[in-house]
Amino acid sequence: MARLFGTDGVRGVANQDLTAELALDLSVAAAHVLGEVGFFGRDRRPTALVGRDPRASGEFLESAVIAGLASAGVDVVRVGIVPTPGVAFLVNAHNADLGVMLSASHNPMPDNGIKFFSRGGVKLDDLLEDAIEERLGEDWQRPTGDRVGRVTTDLGAIEEYVAHLVGSLGSDGSLEGITVVLDAANGASWMTAQAAFETQGATVHMIHHTPDGLNINEDCGSTHLGDLQRAVVEKGADLGLAFDGDADRCLAVDANGELIDGDQILAILALALKEDRKLNSDTVVATIMSNLGLTLAMREHGIRVDQTKVGDRYVLESMNANGFTLGGEQSGHVIMSDFATTGDGVLTGLHLAARMATTGKSIAELAAVMTRLPQVMVNVKGVDKTRAGIDPEIQSAVSAANRELGDTGRVVLRPSGTEPVVRVMVEADTTERATEICHRLADLVKARVSLG
Template sequence: MSRLFGTDGVRGEANLELTPELAYRLGRAATLYFSEKSEDDKQPSIIIGRDTRISGTMFESALSAGITSAGGRAIVAGIVPTPAIAYFAKSMNMKAGIVVSASHNPYYDNGIKFFGGDGYKLPDAVEDEIESIVRHIEMHDDLYRPSCGNIGTVEFRHDLVKHYMEYVLSTTDVKLDGMKVVLDCANGAAYEVMPAVLRRLGADLTVIHAAPYGTNINDNCGSTHLESLKEAVLEYKADLGIAHDGDADRCLCVDEKGDVIDGDHILVMCGLDRMKQGKLANNTIVTTVMANIGFHQAVKAAGGKVEVTKVGDRYVLENMLENGHCLGGEQSGHIIFSDFATTGDGLITALQVLSAVKRSGKKASVLNGMMTSYPQVLINVTVGTKEGWEENTAITKAIDEGNQALGERGRILVRPSGTEPLIRVMAEGPDEDELNTICNKIADVVKSELGK
């Protein structure tokens, strides 16, 4: 039986792979787990937030039912960014936080992920214990069921989003008066709070894709579809464009010329800005194996250092906490400023980019140009199974041949997606045509060997 939790919670197509019955069991299991671990609190409080997907209320209700069936208190925050739940879990002394979201995935997918009372994602070992309780409930639910006045309660607190807005505003002292900004909310969880934040800071703001109706989240918009943001930045002659994903834990930007500022460039811009202020701990930025070669060159040229982890923001954060670093992230726009937050926060990231641009007195394109990106080609191959791909001789042979062709001029990285049935094939080097040829050859073999 495969593990229930992936690299970022439990995900699947809503009502088919991820069902309300499973959500109920997860809510019930988590409550039983946290009440068992707490000697002084047998009615644990768990806060729930969601994005704008049509299935969100279904899972919100199912989780609440599971929590209350085990005697817990469900605090329902409604539509809020994922990092807001991490913030509330810690600041409100919750036993846990639960987010209903599939991040950048299409609307028909959904997911359930947990934060602990410390605001950090749950360790694998805790997820495994919760999963074992879920499996027990599936087979024979003979676990604690309170009655009478001991049944749990549900409290609806969408007013909490205002407290999160104040928290985000507190992370910068830079006013944005005179800055023209275009904001793409991806028809997702940032649609309410982020426009209010930027207007409070004085930005001359144009907002796009901020009218969610359940099925348009991430639909040709947001951080995975930047075309409309580029067009709007050029049309309105903006100084910067900002794009979030569906749950707003990531951020990508577009400079005034319409060029993308990806996570690597954001890390360089914000990292060097913090170095100038003496606020970059150990003069080190943490990133993943996906970071562009140009990122390493730019940080080194500025006198900084880089530490590299596996793909996944949880691995970036582990390194940061273990070694006392304060800035890390991924090319995809998951950026962690540990001075401010326990997880990636797209809103805080956007404010740090805007602050860096404002402090510099330069155009965003100038800061974006501090790093030169080498061409990267990425092909996502849909597969029937990800199991055993590393031992597949045909795939390893294709990768070896690609590495021989590139030599020391570039690199190849093949890895499975942690959240989708995909094998990702990436090549990086100076010649994009050559990279396309190499990537397609490897992708064809992967599809032939593992495709549906």
Template sequence: MLKYFGTDGVRGVANAGLTPEMAFKLGRDGGYVLTKDKKDGERAKVLVSRDTRISGQMLEYALISGLLSVGIEVLEVGVITTPGLSYLVRAQGADAGVQISASHNPVEDNGIKFFGSDGLKLSDAKEEIEKLIDAPEDKLPRPSAEGLGTVTNYHEGASKYLQFIENTLPEELGGIKVVVDGANGAASALISRLFADMGVDFTTIATHPNGLNINDHVGATHTKKLQEEVVKQGAQLGLAFDGDADRCIAVDENGNEVDGDHIMYVIGSYLADHGRLKKDTIVTTVMSNLGFTKALERRGLKNVRTQVGDRYVSEEMRANGYNLGGEQSGHVIISDYHNTGDGMLTGLHLLYVMKDTGKSLSELLSDFKEYPQRLINVPVKDKKDWKEHKRITEAIKKVEEELSDEGRIFVRPSGTQSLLRVMTEAPTQELADKYCEEVAKVVEEEMGSK
């Protein structure tokens, strides 16, 4: 069990759990681990970027100091999206990249996320970095003079990244009115340039970050303002990104929220119609709605599911040659172009499907019938041994037998809290509620923390 690294890097409350001192250690120890295999005389190169949080510069300067202390050449990208940094690491042939962001979290949080030379999140290196952080003595190299690292401004990287996204589409995208929500985050300064270059008729909301308003009732996790604006302006589409713009959630012409499952269905169906969906399969996590799988089956397409986390989706896609996957939360990976979830790339490709088919978003989703869901979080004393409780497993089995293939029940421990999450899907909301409450009650009786 890792002490500092979670599924999305190191996160915490900035200047409290995630201090400048920790950022320095992560830069020094992480930079050393990621670049220690360089040949003598070769200077390692690492890209560093951030989102718009007020704590970003504080952590960035501390992190860069750590990288410089072990002789690394730093390219300081400035504010850019997480997928933007991932692309630039590969494009620049860098040894690693570090993004300072807490994605969709509130402003008081921040995070430090490392990428390898392939632009993907770290796996094996995390353990080695953590050992160095907790080592009683710092024995890493301390060069002086010519052995120290240097910092170079690389703010032009944003233009290179936007050009990459634009080149994934065969034509401009005029003719559809779009409202874009930047979450006052990392995409804020990029949206107007990108959508103007693509000839889109667009307006924006939440693209004026002040360091404190990132994700503040806007963006992919708070779409109410966008939904209202789409209806008010008579737009055909709304697109919302989160703080680091690796997610995209859409809004249709009627003001209805369209999540990652729906977006993957639209893009995947279009790719399949043009013979471009590899193995006729879309990869999602176990949290995707049963209605998604059923809709794909009606089109003769398949759905492979992984455990929760876009990292697992990405690994499954690479291992088995799939080219589309993602999460209900809006992480969508179109691997013909990029190896990670990219909100702006996803949004433009959704727009392209609408333009090329001449159909509204609601029309493209007319065959997608979402199953009603119910989720109950049950506080428990120890979430690890829940499968050893016979009453719980029998209650789950009973629900599975009664629902058969017309619904499902899913129980899993929270990754960060002492909770068991009980989720059901059924043909009606009444049934979803009934089964979820039945199992949650058994969990509480067997393991409840009260």
């Protein structure tokens, strides 16, 4: 049986893969597992916070999750539509025992997902997720009478989260004079983003900020930047920011409509933190898929790049284990551990704008600290992804390609976590060179380990 939890919770087509029954059972199992490992206080009833993005399916899944938790004796506080990092923050701020976020992030509307947070607003590690899966469907003693959980609603918690975002900028965090276009992806940030930026004095133009339950991520947000790029130019804005459906990631656009990706955002924030002596160990954490240009740029400024497997959870693991204060992914997941336990798109955007305000530089000038090397990726489908990692001829070809590239590039072969696909990524000094090497290796992978 395939593992139920993926790289970021349990995700699938709502009411097909992710059903109300599964949501209820997962919530019961999570309550039991987290209780047994000591997250619940012994002198009071455990509490949980539950939030969601605006997807229509979130309405019935939220009810199922709340029912499961309350039936297991957990008091539940429903906080309504709020970004994923908002749930993480509120779990910690309210000293709750766990949190649940219903969202499929940047995925299309028919999908949904369940993300769990433990005490402190921390995502669960693999062992806890495996333990929850093992407890699904088990017999258990159900509480009755006054031992069942109670359910309350606190829709005002979102204001507390916005205050936290604004407070992270400190006393010198004015954004007056900056005009920004915000693309809320018709998702969970449609209220929080505008409130936070306007509170700090920015002139804000919103797009894709009218969620109806069906239009989340639809040709908008961090995966579809076209509308944002056009709006920034049309409005004469200084900056554009695009969030995904649950607002845990952020990508930026400069005044000319050019993309500022997650690697460039990391570079900008890393230099700002080092300047303020807040970049612990002068290290930024990124994944193996981050552009080599980030490593080269950081090296010039005395900053080390610690690389992890793909996934913000692995970035966070390295940060927590080593006390690092900044990490993220090219996709725009950026974690600032002084203020958040997970990626937070609105927080990231605020600190980018604040850096513009304090330096007087445009976002394009700030991003110019890093030169992105051409990066080409081919997804090789229908292959045995396990064999690809050990096949001697493939490994020999990868080593030869890396020697050929030297300091001007690199090769990464990465199996997909969910399908029979191997991703071949090549960086080089020119697009032509990267393309030639990438397709050469992709053809070899297909020939050597094809399932056909």
